[in-house]
Amino acid sequence: MLEEQLKASIRDVEDFPQVGITFKDITPILKDPELCHQVVVEFAEQLKDIEIDAIAGIESRGFLFGFMLANYMNKPFIPIRKQGKLPYKTISESYKLEYGQATIEIHDDAFESGQKILIHDDLLATGGTVVAASKLIEKLGGVVAGYSFVISLDFLNSRGRLTRFSDQIVTLVSYNQ
Numbered sequence: 001m002l003e004e005q006l007k008a009s010i011r012d013v014e015d016f017p018q019v020g021i022t023f024k025d026i027t028p029i030l031k032d033p034e035l036c037h038q039v040v041v042e043f044a045e046q047l048k049d050i051e052i053d054a055i056a057g058i059e060s061r062g063f064l065f066g067f068m069l070a071n072y073m074n075k076p077f078i079p080i081r082k083q084g085k086l087p088y089k090t091i092s093e094s095y096k097l098e099y100g101q102a103t104i105e106i107h108d109d110a111f112e113s114g115q116k117i118l119i120h121d122d123l124l125a126t127g128g129t130v131v132a133a134s135k136l137i138e139k140l141g142g143v144v145a146g147y148s149f150v151i152s153l154d155f156l157n158s159r160g161r162l163t164r165f166s167d168q169i170v171t172l173v174s175y176n177q
């Protein structure tokens with residue numbers, strides 16, 4: 001089963017980037033092209049009944065499978081980047097995450113008003129990052145079509161923070177502790 005394969009590949013790194021955090025390192029997945037392909041195929045299968053106009057991935061780990069998935073599903077890819085990285089006109093949102101705070105930005109012409117945008121990231125922890133991304137999508141007149149994550153840290157109970165934007169949440173690997 002894919003979840004078991006992914007769990008066997010994901011590496012726990014204790015106390016990174018700060019004491020008390022168990023960091024879920026996905027780099028071993030990236031070394032396995034067949035496993036990466038299976039991840040994308042599984043996302044596409046689980047998302048097939050959701051109407052999606054474009055896929056937004058969040059810098060930087062959200063770019064990895066986000067772009068692969070957009071390309072596989074033949075959808076435009078929208079980069080949401082950390083502050084000061086996007087060259088054209090942007091709007092921004094600040095947020096807290098499991099181990100700090102940050103600001104993310106999107107180009108103000110990233111998509112057309114009314115379009116349905118899937119938000120992709122590698123991992124859902126507190127949800128701070130994707131809530132900020134959802135606010136950016138809505139500020140530009142978009143609709144959050146749903147979310148896809150490789151990993152969900154279910155013990156942080158953050159799914160409830162997303163449902164006001166969309167209850168379509170696809171995750172491939174869940175951790176309960």
Ligand SMILES: O=P(O)(O)OC[C@H]1O[C@H](OP(=O)(O)OP(=O)(O)O)[C@H](O)[C@@H]1O
Pocket residue numbers: 058059060061062096097098099102121122123124125126127128129130
């Ligand atoms: O649910 P949250 O508590 O918001 O945490 C999840 C976010 O944290 C990580 O990103 P990070 O900011 O470390 O950036 P990176 O992808 O560049 O490593 C991860 O890739 C998610 O984007």
Ligand SMILES: Nc1ncnc2[nH]cnc12
Pocket residue numbers: 021022023024025097098099123125126
């Ligand atoms: N525990 C964790 N491991 C990897 N990325 C994260 N982003 C937020 N929390 C994380």
